[in-house]
Amino acid sequence: MYFLEDFPIGERIETGRHTFGAEEIKAFALRYDPQGFHTDEAAAARSHFGALCASGWHTVAYSMRFLVQHRDRLIAAARQRGAPVAAWGPSPGFRELKWPRPVFAGDTVAYATQALETRRSSSRPGWGIISSLNTGTNQHGEPVLSFIAAVFAECREK
């Protein structure tokens, strides 16, 4: 489990993959993003997207799920080898959330995270902030989402 100093800057780590089925696309969108191209195949066919596609909030939610599961795997691995487990704090926020292409029903998105930089926090001694680029890429290798996350992490050197 990474302390601030341990993050592998620049290394792209795949966190998980998900294939978006038509039923879950519609169920999510009916509740959270009720636009025709997310909730109905016929309306989607008439839209500028041309086919049913997932809400961007749905595709980014999987990004969070896989980030949490990735962190939990790091914690489990650290515990197994008796290594200290660093605390990760809340996120001050996210920046530059983009959905450059739609995710159509049946598409498989590969999610990845890449640490961009770390810096020590001036307001919170013993802690720092990691900025990471989080991405989703479809089965054709095309980017479908990206955002920059900032998360607090404990420093090894206090």
Added chain:
Amino acid sequence: MYFLEDFPIGERIETGRHTFGAEEIKAFALRYDPQGFHTDEAAAARSHFGALCASGWHTVAYSMRFLVQHRDRLIAAARQRGAPVAAWGPSPGFRELKWPRPVFAGDTVAYATQALETRRSSSRPGWGIISSLNTGTNQHGEPVLSFIAAVFAECREK
């Protein structure tokens, strides 16, 4: 239904309200943000939040739902009075997504949108981009989420 020129710059428009129940908080988080303080009351009580609270992706998803419903009400009202209905395009993205405070089980969030500025698109003649500040405020008047959205809208003056 607003053309680019019609957006009421600076006017705060409440789009909807939602009270977050414990069961839906846990159901969303189990799927999309499986962290203990979102999925389990006892784990949440031991966390730095102190009580069960909603995933930020859950609270922001309602923001989208209410924005879509607000737009649909504007479209319906324009049609009813025989006014032309402007097209709104896809969103190039969102910026500065922040969750300044947790949303606890039982909290009611009031969602609002406020147009900040409009500008004509250089790449897409006859269209422009609206930037809007979207917020959520809890029953104590405290901000719980905010983000800046950019959305394409048709111009009245071509």
